[in-house]
Amino acid sequence: MAGLSARGIGMLERGERSHPYPHTVRSLAHAMGLTDDERTELLAAVPTGGVDPDPNPVLPVPLTPLVGRDREVEEIGSLCGRPEVRLLTLTGLGGVGKTRIAIEVARETADTFPDGLFFVRLAHLDDAALVVSTVARMLGLREQEDKEALVARLSGERLLLVLDNFEHVLEAAPEMAKLIEASPGLTVLATSRAPLRVRGEQAYPVGPLALPASTLSPHPDEVLGSPSGRLFAERAKAASPSFQLTKQNAAAVAAICWRVDGLPLALELAAAKAGFIDTEALLSRLDLALSGGSRALPERQRTMRAALDWSYDLLSEPGKTLFRWLSLFAGGFTIEAAEAVGGEDAIHLLGELVEQSLVTAELGRARYGMLEPVRQYAFEKLEETSETEVAGGAHALYYLALAQRAGPRLRGPEQAVWLGRLDTELGNLRAAIRWALDHGEVEEVARTARTSWSFWWLRGHAGEGRRWVEETLARGTDLSDFTRGRLLFIASTLAHGRSDWEASRALAEEGLALCRRVDDQEGVALALGSAGISALGQGRREEGLALLEESMDLGLKLEQREGPSILSSYAASVLLARGDFTRARELAERGLALAREIEVGIGAFLALHTLAQVALAEGDLDNAVRLYREGLSLSVEIGDDSSVAVYLEGLANVAASRGELVLAARLWGAAEALLERIEVIAYVQAPDRAVQASQVAAARERLDREAWERAWAEGRTMRREAALEEALSGDRSQALPAADP
Numbered sequence: 001m002a003g004l005s006a007r008g009i010g011m012l013e014r015g016e017r018s019h020p021y022p023h024t025v026r027s028l029a030h031a032m033g034l035t036d037d038e039r040t041e042l043l044a045a046v047p048t049g050g051v052d053p054d055p056n057p058v059l060p061v062p063l064t065p066l067v068g069r070d071r072e073v074e075e076i077g078s079l080c081g082r083p084e085v086r087l088l089t090l091t092g093l094g095g096v097g098k099t100r101i102a103i104e105v106a107r108e109t110a111d112t113f114p115d116g117l118f119f120v121r122l123a124h125l126d127d128a129a130l131v132v133s134t135v136a137r138m139l140g141l142r143e144q145e146d147k148e149a150l151v152a153r154l155s156g157e158r159l160l161l162v163l164d165n166f167e168h169v170l171e172a173a174p175e176m177a178k179l180i181e182a183s184p185g186l187t188v189l190a191t192s193r194a195p196l197r198v199r200g201e202q203a204y205p206v207g208p209l210a211l212p213a214s215t216l217s218p219h220p221d222e223v224l225g226s227p228s229g230r231l232f233a234e235r236a237k238a239a240s241p242s243f244q245l246t247k248q249n250a251a252a253v254a255a256i257c258w259r260v261d262g263l264p265l266a267l268e269l270a271a272a273k274a275g276f277i278d279t280e281a282l283l284s285r286l287d288l289a290l291s292g293g294s295r296a297l298p299e300r301q302r303t304m305r306a307a308l309d310w311s312y313d314l315l316s317e318p319g320k321t322l323f324r325w326l327s328l329f330a331g332g333f334t335i336e337a338a339e340a341v342g343g344e345d346a347i348h349l350l351g352e353l354v355e356q357s358l359v360t361a362e363l364g365r366a367r368y369g370m371l372e373p374v375r376q377y378a379f380e381k382l383e384e385t386s387e388t389e390v391a392g393g394a395h396a397l398y399y400l401a402l403a404q405r406a407g408p409r410l411r412g413p414e415q416a417v418w419l420g421r422l423d424t425e426l427g428n429l430r431a432a433i434r435w436a437l438d439h440g441e442v443e444e445v446a447r448t449a450r451t452s453w454s455f456w457w458l459r460g461h462a463g464e465g466r467r468w469v470e471e472t473l474a475r476g477t478d479l480s481d482f483t484r485g486r487l488l489f490i491a492s493t494l495a496h497g498r499s500d501w502e503a504s505r506a507l508a509e510e511g512l513a514l515c516r517r518v519d520d521q522e523g524v525a526l527a528l529g530s531a532g533i534s535a536l537g538q539g540r541r542e543e544g545l546a547l548l549e550e551s552m553d554l555g556l557k558l559e560q561r562e563g564p565s566i567l568s569s570y571a572a573s574v575l576l577a578r579g580d581f582t583r584a585r586e587l588a589e590r591g592l593a594l595a596r597e598i599e600v601g602i603g604a605f606l607a608l609h610t611l612a613q614v615a616l617a618e619g620d621l622d623n624a625v626r627l628y629r630e631g632l633s634l635s636v637e638i639g640d641d642s643s644v645a646v647y648l649e650g651l652a653n654v655a656a657s658r659g660e661l662v663l664a665a666r667l668w669g670a671a672e673a674l675l676e677r678i679e680v681i682a683y684v685q686a687p688d689r690a691v692q693a694s695q696v697a698a699a700r701e702r703l704d705r706e707a708w709e710r711a712w713a714e715g716r717t718m719r720r721e722a723a724l725e726e727a728l729s730g731d732r733s734q735a736l737p738a739a740d741p
Contacts, residue, residue: 011721029061059103059119059162066104067234068209068227069097076105076204080160080187081112085202086180089166089190092206094373095265098191099164101206105189106162113187115157123165123372124330124427126434130464131172132179135161141676147179154183165372166192173198208262212254220245228257228267235271243274252279259283265373269311272357285310308377311356318345319352324387326359327378328395331427332369340398341391367424392435399425399432400441400448407451410458411562412599416638422455433468442476446483453490458602458640462497469494485514485523492530501537508534525554529567536570545574565594565603569610576613585614605631605643612650616657624654629728636724644724645674649692651727656699662711663726664699669715670723 029042066073079085090098106117118138125134136150166173170192177198180186190196195203209228212218223229224245232253236243245253256279260266273282315323322342329337338346350368353359358378360369370378382388402425409418422429436445449469456465469491473484488511495504508531515523532547548571552564568591575584588610595603608631615624628650635643652667700708715723 011725059106059117062100062103064234066097066100067231069101069104072101072206073104073108076101076189077109079202079204080105080109080189086186087177087188087190087196087198087201089192089196089201089203090206091192091195091203093263094193094376095263095371096206096208097264098206100264102162102164102189102191106160109160113158113160115159115185117160117162119162119164121164122169125169126330126431128169128171131163131169132175133463135163135176135179137677150179151182154179154186156185158185159187161186161188163188163190166190166196167194170194170196177201209257209264209267211257211262215251215254215258218250218254220247220250223250223254223257226254226257228262229253231264232257232267232271235268236274239272240274249279252283255283265371266308269308269357272355305377308374311358312377312381314356315352315358316349319349320381321387322346322349323353323358323378324382324385325391325394326353326368326370327375327382328391328431329369329375329428330431331425332362332367333428334368335366337398337428338368341394389439393439395428396432396435396439396441397444399428400436400444403429403432403448403452403455406455407448410452410454411602419455419458419639422452423459437471437475442472442479443483445472446476446479446487449490450483450486453494454602456494457497458638460497460642462494466491466494466498481514481518482520482523485511485518485520485527487511488514489523489526489530492527492534496530496533496537499537501534505531505534505538521554522558522560525551525558525560525563528554529563532567533570536574541574541577545571548574561594561598562603565591565598566606567591568594569603569606572607572610572614576610576617581614581618585611588614602638602640605634605638605640605647608634609643609646609650616650616654621654621657625651628654632724632727641674641677645671648674648723648727653692653695656695659702661699661703662707665703665708665711666715666718667723667727668696669712670718670727671715673716673718674720674723 025043025046029038034042076088076090079088090102092098103119106119110117120135120138122131122134125131132147132150139150139153141149141153163176173196176188176196177200180188180200195201209231210226212223212226212229214222224233229245233243233245256270257267260270270282277285312320312323322338325342326333326338328341335347335350338350342349350359354361354368358370358374360371361367362369382391403422406418406422409415433445433448436442445468449472453465453469456462469487473479473487473491476484479487488507492504492507492511495501495507508527512524512527512531515527528547528551532544532551535541535544535547548567552567552571555563555567568587572584572587572591575587588607591603592607592611595607608627612624612627612631615621615627628647632644632647632651635647648667648671652664652671655661655664655667718726
């Protein structure tokens with residue numbers, strides 16, 4: 001019922017996995033039908049540190065039941081099943097429940113879409129240019145692949161794509177319409193405050209919840225029988241366990257439902273006050289608030305704004321200021337971030353905002369956020385003041401400083417922790433960079449790029465990071481030659497991630513010239529190394545090796561360790577291709593020693609991979625396995641899935657050499673599926689892809705076709721943890737005689 005494997009459940013029961021994904025916990029709670037109290041207890045039992053991001057995001061699991069939407073779910077589900085309905089947009093006011101309905105529809109219609117459901121949040125994606133690439137990555141494609149590749153991915157498949165909060169990126173609607181037209185099996189269910197207004201769209205307006213039949217002395221059962229009355233009662237009881245719907249308060253509750261026009265968010269905001277205001281007083285206060293809506297807005301928007309105005313008016317003046325300023329956060333924030341933007345009193349004022357249901361607090365974590373309609377209301381309030389520039393600057397400078405502080409820690413023993421922290425704050429970091437570039441703070445962005453650019457590399461955002469760096473170069477006409485030289489090196493290196501070797505080489509050479517002009521010897525070493533890797537990518541191995549050796553010699557002369565540790569493995573790959581195993585091993589071992597000296601993970605797992613390749617080439621399979629597994633464990637610890645996939649391929653190669661063909665097929669399948677889900681970082685020291693393909697083909701010939709295809713398919717569908725467990729333990733069943741090395 002939870003959609004989890006028996007193996008995964010067993011690992012949790014045995015304590016082999018102590019930090020389950022948040023989605024796993026929510027799925028278990030939903031499947032077991034836990035009460036709210038039991039669900040809270042289960043969530044609180046999960047350790048708060050070391051939680052990995054879910055590599056297989058699916059439909060969110062709501063914490064509360066959907067109330068009063070049976071008709072809408074049935075009608076929308078029926079529309080989604082019609083072949084002529086390819087783009088269905090749920091429209092309506094923010095807070096009316098569009099997202100919740102879309103999730104339920106997707107869950108109910110799952111059988112109609114045999115190739116899967118995909119849920120993409122767009123609420124914090126302010127750049128419309130990122131919509132299609134975000135969809136592509138959700139569907140398992142890499143950032144560098146074009147629209148044709150996305151269409152090919154969708155060819156012949158019947159799947160549902162839910163795009164939530166499209167109103168933020170309406171400029172992307174024409175591009176999505178073209179994608180739908182080119183993909184006959186694709187159905188898109190979008191939620192948006194306004195129609196997308198593209199050809200083929202069918203809009204479905206989502207209205208408020210049905211109201212109680214009367215406010216004149218209604219029976220409590222009559223109020224509870226209406227969706228709006230039931231929603232209010234359930235949320236009021238959650239806010240105050242002693243709340244009961246009685247003959248005495250039923251009329252007031254019914255009147256509240258009518259006054260807020262059955263809008264779910266307004267009902268929830270009102271019900272949250274039931275813990276300290278009786279319903280008669282609540283109704284009286286609500287009457288005053290509802291009279292202040294703008295008559296320029298549609299009636300329902302006036303009602304919604306009135307409910308928000310009422311909550312806002314209950315705040316103290318410092319609380320109102322903080323509320324407005326918090327609207328700048330994208331994807332949530334910490335107490336420290338709130339204090340940096342709103343002052344040292346923020347920690348006390350947050351309690352006031354949480355109490356008024358204007359800010360949400362995540363269970364078990366010191367992290368806060370706002371429902372999107374509330375955040376947009378707060379931002380409107382901010383724009384009505386003269387505070388926007390000051391607040392925007394404080395937000396941007398905090399997150400740029402956070403990234404700068406993270407920079408040195410992305411290369412040492414704290415790497416995994418800080419990569420995870422920047423992952424969590426990615427929405428805020430994007431907003432900070434955009435604000436800074438638009439307000440002339442180019443130097444600050446350049447400083448951030450120079451210190452923390454490896455985040456974009458290690459977390460599979462190489463293309464996006466390169467765009468930020470190149471925009472900084474374009475806007476920073478006054479940047480010093482020193483800074484420009486370093487930024488050109490970064491842009492060149494990030495271009496490696498998309499195998500854009502020609503552009504990478506040009507950027508490296510331009511940066512090299514600037515570094516030499518200002519006698520930046522460290523920059524010269526970096527640029528030479530990037531130029532060398534670009535040459536390897538272009539197939540010019542001897543030229544690339546010469547550049548790498550020049551870079552390493554200069555780096556060691558300058559007492560650098562990180563650059564030479566990484567480049568040693570790239571250079572070793574050239575010698576390995578030559579058949580010079582002894583020299584290749586020496587270079588890789590030097591790289592490993594340097595990496596361990598300064599505790600830089602990327603240098604270590606590059607070196608371990610090269611050493612494993614050497615061992616495999618020499619027929620020392622046991623040593624190859626040991627090295628591959630050590631590198632795989634390190635890659636998992638750091639969170640670099642592109643390296644994880646390359647190591648899975650390496651272990652598959654060893655398994656095939658030993659005749660363990662079922663295991664090899666499963667690992668190759670798992671690696672293939674993982675590479676499809678991420679923007680692959682190009683590792684030119686990895687096995688040549690043509691050679692890799694020939695090894696797979698040779699192994700396939702030695703195993704029954706049906707057994708091979710079954711094993712490969714099993715590998716592709718394995719959860720990440722199961723694939724890692726199999727790779728690290730091995731399975732020698734069904735082994736055939738070993739192949740010749």
